[in-house]
Amino acid sequence: MTRAFFVTGTDTDAGKTVVAAGLLAAARRRGLSTAAGKPVATGCTRTPHGLRNDDALALQRQCRPGLEYETINPVALEPGIAPHIAAREAGIELTVDALAAPMRMLLARHADFTLIEGAGGWRVPLNEHESLYGLARTLALPVVLVVGVRLGAISHARLTLEAIERDxxxxxxxxxxxxxxxxxxxxxxxxxxxxxxxxxxDPDRGRVPCLGVVPRLADPAPERVADHLDINALMEERR
Known part of the structure; x- marks a missing residue:
């Protein structure tokens, strides 16, 4: 049975990509096929092949079988700023529906384990009326929450968890x-x-399992991050 999740964080630079790549590596250890999406990415670099984002490239390296970059990251924006501002400057309209279409195609590949990583935190705007969390809701994906452990993390984590469940x-x-x-x-x-x-x-929701604690690593390679993660709860998840 295939498993798919939306990865969000308590804030920008909370470690979403480090954890997502580690989860994909952990799935690969089990012999599972893997796929990943980064529907919108800012802070991209110009290359001979077009704009490329380091986070999306990190996810791409963990996909088996391999995926084309554009399949993973359909909207790549150069400035390292909020997505809705970067899109406006580039003359692109970001909407939930526009991002959902390529992500549905990704999910239709039916990899054993698929992750779609958001940008920033849960309430990042896409336009004046929509936010990125609407994509997770449209795709009806369960969420993996990455808590960036630093001062303020406890409040940020509780507020984010409450917002996800309220949605x-x-x-x-x-x-x-x-x-x-x-x-x-x-x-x-x-x-x-x-x-x-x-x-x-909430008795109907049950407990939210901790999938692991990733320490600050000098070399946060996905295989090393995977050593600190347990995906058993995700493999047992029922949608």
Whole structure:
């Protein structure tokens, strides 16, 4: 049975791509086919092949069988700014429907394990009326929440979890990604996150499992990140 998830984070630079690539690597270890999407990416670099985004390229390297870049990242924008502003400057209209079409094609490949990674946090705007979370809702994907562990992470994580569930989507699991060089009271902060994110808030929803804690790694290669992740809960997820 195929599994597909939308990956979001508590903020920009929370570690979404590091975790997403690690999850894909963990799936590949199981012999699963993998696919990934980065529907819109900013901060892209001009190359002979067109605009390319480092995060999308990192996801592309974890796809088996391989996928063309444009399949993974259909909208690539050069400035490293908010997507709706970058799109407006490029004369592109970003909408949920426009992004959903190529992502549906990606999902139609029926890879064993597919991840679609958002941009920034849960409430990133696409235009004056829509935000990127609408894509996850349109595709009806369960969500993997990446918590960037730094000062303020506990409140950001709780607010994001509440917003996802208020929008009618299930959080299939969450990952703590330690991004600050020196995080005071790290163990205590992780314990607090596990308490508030993992507790049974609603009997119908059940617990939100922690898929792992990714420490700050000198070399965050996907294979090394995968050592800190457990995708069992995702493989048991029922949509």
């Amino acid at each position: 009618g989507l299930r959080v299939a699991g969450w990952v703590a990604c330690v991004i600050a060089g020196e995080t005071a009271r790290l163990a205590e902060n992780l314990a607090t996150l596990k308490h508030w994110l993992g507790r049974e808030r």
